[in-house]
Amino acid sequence: MENQRLSHWAFISVVTMIICLIIYSLTGVYGYLTFGKAVDPDILMSYSSYDKLMLIARLLFGISIITIYPIIVLLGRSVIQDPLLSRVRRRGGVLMAKFESRSRYVLTVLWITTTLLIAMFVPDISKVISLIGGISAFFIFIFPGLCLMFAMRSEPVSCKTRVALTIWGVVTVICGAFIFGQSTTTAVMELLGKI
Secondary structure, eight states: OOOOOHHHHHHHHHHHHHHHHHHHHHHHHHHHHHHGGGOOSSGGGGSOTTOHHHHHHHHHHHHHHHHHHHHHHHHHHHHHHHHHHHHHHHTTOTTHHHHHHHHHHHHHHHHHHHHHHHHHHOSOHHHHHHHHHHHHHIIIIIHHHHHHHHHHHHSOOOHHHHHHHHHHHHHHHHHHHHHHHHHHHHHHHHHTTOO
């Protein structure tokens, strides 16, 4: 975060996309080679529940979910809270700090309550995960690609760099759109019982 130059951001973006591509591709290929067409959408579910390595993998996956939850709550709360705070500021809110504190608590409690209700009443989380998996293509591919393309319009870089990074942005947006369309369509069709 210290180095905020565009070239550094673009380098990090490209490297992380390549790492994600390699990890996801290897996981998919390994799952297919191991289980064939019988592989589950969540590859961990294809393995025996008594396998010690898979129990460790599931435990680590659970820990990753638990540790990412506060970040998701923070982002979701800020998306809802920021417009509310800007509206109060425009009205000349004198009690801004009090309103901000109360709204933060209320939104956090509502977010956690909603999450718990969904967890209690959704019988099969795999359907939700498959639907969210397609939507995650926006955050992994489409948004970073769009940010890179728009940054190229305003950043002072050489013409060659601008063209290369714009092409990379277009490629990531196209790949993300394909992944989103394919996986979301499959998930929706499975939810509706068409597959």
